[in-house]
Amino acid sequence: MEANKVKIIEPTSGWQLVDLKELWRYKDLLYFLTLRGIKARYAQSIMGVSWAIIQPLFTTIVFTIVFGGLAKVDSDGMPYILFSYLALWPWNYFSGTLTESANSLIQNANMITKVYFPRMVLPLSSILSKLLDFIIAFVVVIGLLIYFKVSPGWGILFLPILILQLLMTSLGIGMFLSALAVKYRDVKHALTFLVQLLLYAAPVVYSTTAVPEPYQKFYILNPMVGVLEGFRAAFLDRPMPWEWIWPGFILAIIFFLFGTLYFRRMEKIFADVA
Template sequence: MVDFQELWRYKDLLYFLTLRGIKARYAQSILGVSWAIIQPLFTTLVFTLVFGGLAKVDSDGMPYILFSYLALWPWNYFSGTLTESANSLIQNANMITKVYFPRMVLPLSAMLSKLLDFTIAFVVVIGMLIYFKQVPGWGVLFTPILILQLLMCSLGIGMFLSALAVKYRDVKHALTFLVQLLLYAAPVVYGTSAVPADYQKFYILNPMVGVIEGFRAAFLDRPMPWEWIWPGSIVAIIVFVFGMFYFRRMERIFADVA
C-alpha cells in the first residue's frame, strides 16, 4: 500500500525537488518563464493557420485561435507532466542508489513544477477572452474538477511509465512518439462533435476529451458537457490508482536497475 504519512514527512524534499525542477527548466534562459506563454501561443498560431485557415476545421462557431488555445492550455500541462514524470526516475538515478526516500516524490515533483507553466499560460487565456469580448459562464466554478481529472490522468500515466522506464529504457525513446499520437487522439485541433457518433462512446473514455471540452465550455459560457466529462473521470481515477500501485509494486527494484 502507499504510505501517505511517509510522503507527508518528506514534504520538504518534495518542495526542494519541485523548486529545483522549475529553476533547471529556465536556467540560463534569456526569456525565462516567458517560454510558458511563447510556446503554446506560437503553437496555437500554427494550428490556426494550418487547421483553421487551410483545412477549415470546424471550431463550433468560435474563433479558431481561442478554440485551439483553450485545448492546448490543459494539453501542454498533460504532455509536459507525462514526459517529465516518466523520465524522473532515470534522471535522478544517482539519488535513488545513494539515499532512501519515497520514490513517488520524484514524479510528484515533476507534476507540481509544471503547475507554474499552467498558471502562467492562463494569462493568455485572459487576454484572449478580453480581446474577443467573451465572458466565462458559471461553468468556471467546475474547473477545479477538471484540473483534478487532469492531474490524476497525467500523474497516473506518468507514474506507470516512470516505473516501466527504469526496467525498459525503450520507454524513454518511445515517449515523444506516444505524446504526438495522443495529441491527435484528443480534441485539440478539432471538436468532439467531429467524431462520428458510432465512435464517440469509445472516444469519450479518453480522460482528456472531457477535460478539454470542459475547459472550452467553462470559458466560453456554454453548457458543461458532463456526458463527456464523467466517463473520462472514471477512467482517470482507474488510471491514477493503477499507476500508483504499479509504481509502488516496482519501487523495490528501482535501486537495483536504475
C-alpha cells in the same frame, strides 16, 4: 546508556497505495525537488518563464493557420485561435508531465541508489513543477477572452473538477511510465512519438462533435476528451458536457489507482536497475 535504535526499511510487498504519512515527512524534499525542476527549466534562459507563454501561443497560431485557415476545421462557431488555445493549454500540461515524470527516476538514479526517500516524490515533483507553466499560460487565456469579448459562465465553478481529472490522469500515467522506464529504457524514446500521436487522439485541433457518432462512445473514454471540452465550455459560457466528462473521470481514477499501485509494486527494484 540506551543502545541506539535502528530502523530497518523494508521494501513494500504486494500492491499498496500511497503512504501519505511518509510523503508528509519528506515534504521538504518534495518542495526542494519541485523548486529545482522549475529553476533547471529556465536556467540560463534569456526569455525565462516567458517560454511558458511563447510556446503554446505560437503553436496555437500555427494550428490556426493550418487547421483553422487552410483545412477549415470547424471550431463550433468560435474564433479558432481561442478554440484551440483553450484545449492546448491543459494539453501542454498533460504532455509535459508525461515526459518529465517518465524520466524522473532515470535522471535521479544517483539519489535512488545512495539514500532512502519515498520514490514517489520524484514523479510527483515533476508534475508539481509543471504547474507553474500551467498558471503562467493562463495569462494568454485572459488576453484572448478580453480581445474577443467573451465572458466565462457559471461553468467556471466546475474548473476544479476538471483540473482534478487532469492531475489524476497525469499522475497516474506518469507514475506508471516512470516505473516502466526504469526497467525498459525504450519508454524514453517511444514517449516522444506517443505524445505526438495522443495530440490527435484528443480534441485539441478539432471538436469532439467532429467524431462520428458511432465512435464517440469509445472516444469519450479518453480522460482528456472531457477535460479539454470541459475547459472550453467553462470559459466560453457553454453547458458543461457531462456526458463527455464523467466517463473520462472514472477512467482517470482507474489510471491513478493503477499507476500508483504499479509504482509501489516496482519500487523495490528501482535501486537495482536504475
